Amino acid sequence: MAVTDADHYTGQITTRVDGIGHVLADSKLEIPDYQRSFSWSDDEVRELWDDVLKAIRDNVPDYFLGSMVTTAGAERDQVIDGQQRLATVSILFSAMRDILKSRSDERAEDIERDYLGRKNIRTREWQPKLKLNSDDNAIFQLIIEGRFSEAKRQATRDSHKALVKAYEILHEKMEQAIADLPATSWQAPLVELHEYLLSSANIIRVSVPSESRAFVIFETLNDRGLNLSTADLLKGHLFGTAGGRVEECKYSWAQAMAPFSGDDRSSTDQFLRHYWSSREGVSRVKALFSQMRDSVSTSEEAVALASELGKAAPLWASMFERDAAFWENYPDSAKESLEVLGALKVEQCRPLLLAVMQKFPKQEIEKVLELLISWSIRWFVVGGSGAGVTERLYAEAAKAVSLGEVTTASEVSARFIERVPSDQEFEKQFAVMSVRRGWLARYYLHQIEKYRRGEDQPEFISNSDVTEVNLEHVLARNAARSDWPAFSDDEFTDMKLLIGNQCLLRQRVNEGLGNGPFASKKGPLSQSGYLLTQEIAQCADWTPDKIWARQERLAVDAVKIWVRGV
Known part of the structure; x- marks a missing residue:
């Protein structure tokens, strides 16, 4: 091996410090299908590049990239943790290979053979050094086989686009690094980067003989500084505890994660907190994993919780999609x-x-x-x-x-x-409230309109799209002060956003009203199909007293619409 420390054995667990280039060169690795998809952001890719280049410039002999946890598979070692760095460095080598190849440098073949993959001498099938999960692998293989344009055309998922973007960023960075260098030395920065990744950009590889033990290590490493979500940790604990029933756990976990796209950590963790609160009472973010972990100590409990999560996640996701x-x-x-x-x-x-x-x-x-x-x-x-x-x-x-x-x-x-x-509190506050958010004012007025008509869904107001139904401020926000003599200066300023001063109008009608005086608005308002709008046109003038009176009537209706209980 190249730059390594001596192996350290703890039972059957092996740890080794090695350059990430050597890890890729000397292994056949695979990301299991139950692992989340590629998720590194543009900033994370750039940060890796910048950190490695800084380490090279500063002559840092050993730059630490983090840890990875693997377990032996039938044909390939399974990566339990570390896929983001491995995939990104593989993409970096792909971009390096493509730049060398575009300039007819024979080292392109060396990079491909040593770090990316090769064709089987008999079958001519591509045999990659690293395979991603089933969602990402096809796009990833196109990139590392040198077919980036095809990968970009076929990228559909967020994780696919992230892989493509990572290549574009790293390719651009390397092109910038060699720009304007003479023909005799342009290769030097790439060679230096290759050598540093091979032997000095180090990773701690923890090899564990079984998946259950691998997930225990995965969880322990998080306690020592890995940036993992509650979902990551819970998955590791469930799989590690499931023992011989781990395949059942994997199936249910895949169902639980299916509603979430890519590496949507915030949503998955939010789901887990809401799920746990629905079972155990209020749960705090910091204590969530420990509470869920402590509830699972047997394989039966691990399988049961995974199954429950698999059923609950689609329901939770449905809360955010009316067409679910x-x-x-x-x-x-x-x-x-x-x-x-x-x-x-x-x-x-x-x-x-x-x-x-x-x-x-x-x-x-x-x-x-x-x-x-x-x-x-x-x-x-x-x-x-x-x-x-x-x-x-x-x-x-x-x-x-x-x-x-x-x-x-x-x-x-x-x-x-x-x-x-209470009804009294609600009516009192509704009668004096201003509403600044247009969508909320439209919602209030739509609901009260439906109540006045005694119909749940009257056809003519079912479309609350702002492009079809506008919100009209009778005393307009940009009204001329001289057009509203009945209002004091304070009233002219403060009453425009009162819900009593707002009404619904079809967009085509509202377009012609402008900011004029009330007399110019009465006709269009009287022709509206909305009862709440028509009643405004019945006023001889629009004054502070009329606004307050209308708002009080709306408040009386509001109490009957948004009821306190059943």
Whole structure:
């Protein structure tokens, strides 16, 4: 071997310090299919390049790239941790090979043979040094075989595009490094980089004879500084604990991760926290993995948790997509509630909604959705008792649903009734509130319009697209002061965003209104199909008193729409 330390044995576990170039040259490696896809960002690729170049410039004899954990496979060693660095350095060697080849330098063949792969002498099939998981491998192999243009055309997934971008960045960096050098010495920077990656850019390789032990090492290394997500750690613990049932775990884990694209760590960790809160009550990010780990100590428990996650993840993902299969037979009002919860960033209710989606029949789920949106609007208008208190309340209710202690929307409602703002509080605040966000004002007015008409989904207002339905400020934001003599200076400034001053209009009608006085707006407002808009046109003039009176009427309706309980 090239630059290495002596092997260190702990039972059957072997550790070795080696240049990452030697690791690629001397091994046949494979990323298992259950591992996440390639995910390094542009910044991470550039950081690797910059760090290695700085180490070369500073004559650092041994630059540490991190660790990798492998276990023996039938034909290739399986990479449990370290794929991002291995894939990126392989792409770097691919770019180096292509630059050398483009200038007819025979060292291109050496780079390909030593670090990327070669064709079988009998079958002529490509035999790569490194294979990625099934999602990424086809694109990766095109790159390392020297077919980058084809790889770029076929890149569809986020991870594919990340692989392509990594090549483009590293190819450009190397071209810049050799630019303007004479024909006799342009190869020198590439040769120096190759030699440094071969023997001085070191990685600690931990070789473990079985997957279960590999995942234990993987978890231990995280405690010593690896930047791993809760999902990474939990996967390692489940696989390490599953023993002979690890294949069952892998299958269920793949189902759990299927709704998440690429390396969507934030979403997967958010899902795990919401799932765990729905089972155990409120869970904090820092303690989440330790809590989940401590609940799994046998292979049966590992398989059971993986299976539960596989069933729960698609439901959780459905909360963010109104067209998901789960909501196919639900009314538009339920789908609209999902969108409003997302727009309001009401995350605290997710554990409860997840538990309800798992346990309740369709009719009860619809009722709970109505409650969630009503409570969210009430807390949004009045103000809640703090995000922490609300989160705990939702999580405890979710736990009760998961345990079967709460089985109906009415029973859910009973747990919240004392915490949700009362009708009196809600009406009082609604009657004086300003609404700066256009989508929220449209939502309020759409819901009140539907209530006034006694119809759940009247056809003529079902489209709330801003390109079809506009929001009109009767006292316009850019109105001329002289056109509104009934308003004091403070009223002219402060009343424009009151919900009582806002109404819905078809886009084509609203385009012609402009910022003129009320007299110029009465005609178009009277011709609107919206009842709430027509009533404004019935006023002889638009004054502060008219705005306050209309806002108070809207507040009375709001109490009846966003109800406190069932």
